[in-house]
Amino acid sequence: MLAMDAADQVIAVQCKHTTRGRKVGSGVLYQINGTAAPVYEAGAAIIVTNGSFTRDAVTWGALHGIRLIDREALARWSAEADHLYQVVELRPPL
Template identity: 50%
Template sequence: MDLLGAAAVALALTVALAQAASRLLTRVAAAWPVLVLIGLALAVGLACLRVRGSRRHRADSERLARLRITLSELDAMDDQQFEYALRDLLVRDGWAARKVGGGGDQAADVIGVLIPLGRIVVQAKHTRVGGKVGSSVMYEVKGTAGPAHKADHAVVVTNGSFTRDAMAWGVRHGVHWIDRDRLDQWAHKGRALHELLGLPARRSRLPWRRAA
């Protein structure tokens, strides 16, 4: 009797599930026009979002392609604004760049990538007009650009100037520098940074990588 009872319960459950499934299929079949309309609405909505995003990206690209920043505008910026400006200038030049400066940035305020030039690290030094950047900044950038950021190129950018020792040390050890005159060529007159610095058209091995 127990086996017969269990079999009867199982049969009843099977019948109930079959009936529920049948009712569900019937409802779905009846509602398919509504489901199709919902699907079409979602597809149209996604297409509109993509078109809007594409237009916004195109507009941003066109705006950055025309980007020009005067020295007086750069001088009026604070440190954060200066870093964002350098990021935008790199993007204008074709680099996929992002601002990373902040606490513990390890001497990198902006990092960019451009094939086939490789990876660049930018250290920004916003200063008062007439201010000078010394050799200690060059030491710091050289010490972190390769080991910490895997950079192929490192550059220090200031709206001021560099000491003679800092420039000479940078040339000897592969740390590029952009002083006020070069910054005007880059930011205001529109010359690409990699052209201004004469970066090679393929990845190079930095002095710290050769020594590794």
């Protein structure tokens, strides 16, 4: 899915539903990293899951600037009604 922020920056978002106990691995991050900027000219890439991420996925995502939203971050976002920029620590558009 593609989104636009207030400054018309493209944000690539991929959502992954997992079954209980399953984790999203690095392969998903490779996919979004290979398409977000080169294909869609996105300034940011975010992966959202109702589960969690493998340790390798978290490490690889941090190295390549891919923001990850796991079950805990979704719960905080819902409870605190934070803006997406706060949840994934992106700079809001000026």
